[in-house]
Amino acid sequence: MKSGTVAVIGKANAGKSTLVNVLVGEKVAIVSPKPQTTRNRILGVLTRENYQIAFADTPGLYRQRNALTALMMKTAETTAKEVDAILYVHDGHAGLREDDIALMLRYFRSGTPMIVAYTKIDIMPKEKIPAEIKALYDAGMTADVYPVSARKGQNIARLEEAIAALLPEGEPLFPENVVSDRSEKFMVAELMREKILLKYEKEIPHGVAVVVNTFERHENGAYQIDLDIVCEKKNHKAILIGKQGAALKEVASFARKDMEKFLGGKVFLTVYVKVREDWRDKGSLMKEFGYAPEE
Template identity: 45%
Template structure:
């Protein structure tokens, strides 16, 4: 008997910094979303596509649901909450080493407003003992009627096959929405800008990264040299931040460019020449024009 083809959209939601982007990358086996140990790394809704013989899963990595402090934060929360109304399955990601907090309780209240199957993903199980995971499962079971609860370590890809199996159970019968070889809806410029932003998040501390936006000005293929030339602007909110990003004698900016270039070369399968400039846009996160101009719309 031929298995029916199933397809659908799956939202990955949760508080900031619980590992949603790491889970997304593990699910599709490709680096689609940037990862950082800093909260609110993901700003846009990112689509990642996994196609197998009998199903197509379209994952949406959403910004973390949090109390916004500026217009960019308000946009991020709106994107995450709107996604809940558009999908076939919800993956609610929480951390194994933390009990349900106010943020999780607020998300559960939102989940009670929809009829979509919700799978609870208890992430970072490699950080805790088994007994505490069982207690956490019991605690969450009393808060909401989850379709299933799956302990995983997204970083180590442990439990990923179990998640896929549970999603497939509740996916509707449907068509292939995207070509088999397509793994994301993100344009090349957006992926490149996010790679650069990821390196800044890794290398710089405290408040500087949250005030960062990256705009790719041009991507040119120099065919005769087999080199891709990329020009990009890094925007920050203060002159003091600009100095930190550039670093003494330009060392920090060189380091950002070097790390970003390696990932971009893997993306394109070609040599890359990357040129970066740093510019100041005061308080851009509260200005609609800049939020839209930097691709958050």
């Protein structure tokens, strides 16, 4: 059987997490239209009869502005070095620029087998694809390129087979019922962050961390979840809460529904908003909020 790990690498907002979720067949990573949604390396595991692929979703390659984003870039870099193959995700809809070619070449030349997923083809003119693939080949990037749409499920099965073919022979790394290396508690915090990313303007969610303080399952199958939304400025706290708490109530209820779907039980959710000035530049706070270098 083929078995191994695959780093999912690409620019921020390229569609990496969406693609991992579609390949794995379950939501293992949150998704949003804002860049820098993913902050941690998240494994999504796909097990078939003849192969097991452990996809390591990574934070998108983007500008570094603080200690948190620097850590995110490092996570992507180290993950790419520790895997059997790289799945480079390119947003076809965003066009192919010089820096895209340079980035792809850099990973292609690292020596790790690589495949390119040319994604979001459902929202771009198809006739552009061959010329762009040719430009890549002319530049020396000769990895196989798979035009796909994660949203429409186009060409996903073929991409999956091609990835499996790159992996070494070996025993599966995970039991077949495992789809992620992350806990339910982690996913619950991420679902809260996803709804914040969707509801608020971007400087707010980028400065937010979610800390789950209570995660209990009662005998009747219901969950008690208490969490803190930590933001970095007082005025952000006011925006998060909104007039008479209306904004917070709405975003919490939105998150609670998703948590119930994910956990398969009723959720009682309590949410507090806290301020920790500039936590994204303070190593000890980052660690407390779940952002430390991956072992």
